[in-house]
Amino acid sequence: MRLIVLNLILAWIISFSVDCKDQEGDVTEVDELIRYSDGYAKQGNLEKALILANRAITLEPKNEKAKIQLSKVYATIASNFVDKFDCDSAKKYATKALELFKDNDGAYNDLSLCAMAEKKFNECIKYANEHLRLDSIYGSNSNAPYNNLAVCYREMKEYGLATENFLESLKRDPPERMGMKNIFSLGKIYFIQGNREGAKKYLEEFIKKYDNVSRWELRREFEIQYKESKKLLEVVNSGAKIGYPKGKEPAFNTDFVGILEGRSSSSKK
Secondary structure, three states: OHHHHHHHHHHHHHHHHHHHHHHHHHOOHHHHHHHHHHHHHHHOOHHHHHHHHHHHHHHOOOOHHHHHHHHHHHHHHHHHHHHOOOHHHHHHHHHHHHHHOOOOHHHHHHHHHHHHHOOOHHHHHHHHHHHHHHHHHHOOOOOHHHHHHHHHHHHOOOHHHHHHHHHHHHHOOOOHHHHHHHHHHHHHHHHHHOOHHHHHHHHHHHHHHHHHOOOHHHHHHOHHHHHHHHHHHHHHHHOOOOOOOOOOOOOOOOOHHHHHHHHHHHHHO
């Protein structure tokens, strides 16, 4: 009986060893290069990630997994250049990423942000819509394309479309800084549109969030918007007329504080 059990155990060990060897045999040098490239990219070592991904492509130029990995590395490099406000370099790497893998959502986000920075708002919208299309395919719930669309529509004075997309961005729980920008934008846009209830809601929310911010860099960044929100809210609560006729709305970055203070000075004279 003991001999039978030992034979069964031995047979299982041999079978297990064969399975492992078969699995190892399935892992090619290119697979290993891709895996290590991905690992280095996740650690932030993009130089090594790029070298390994390029080596995988050199070995198998038509390997789709290698193309996708190199595309991901290029898109991450592009994002780093966006963060440094170097859109020339960012666009170069984002374009390379899409040449390798046309459905790289990160690359479209980089191109959208650069188009926004360069005030090419129609391009920004085109890239953001591509990002949204891919999000629906991948099942992603990113707020980034909605934020990009909202900002571009806002700068084009398409305030109705801007509010729709700012609200969609907020639904997706954006980071604190972006969330505050979304909320301030909604408050000011509703003021421009003459929507007293909406302006009051979002201006009050922005002021509350600012008062509770603990990070000094955010307080400093939003100090001007905070002062403007308080001034606009005073007007909203006073019952004075707000809003502008359709087609005659001012640009979003109009200095409303200066205008309102000028009116106040004139009324005292």
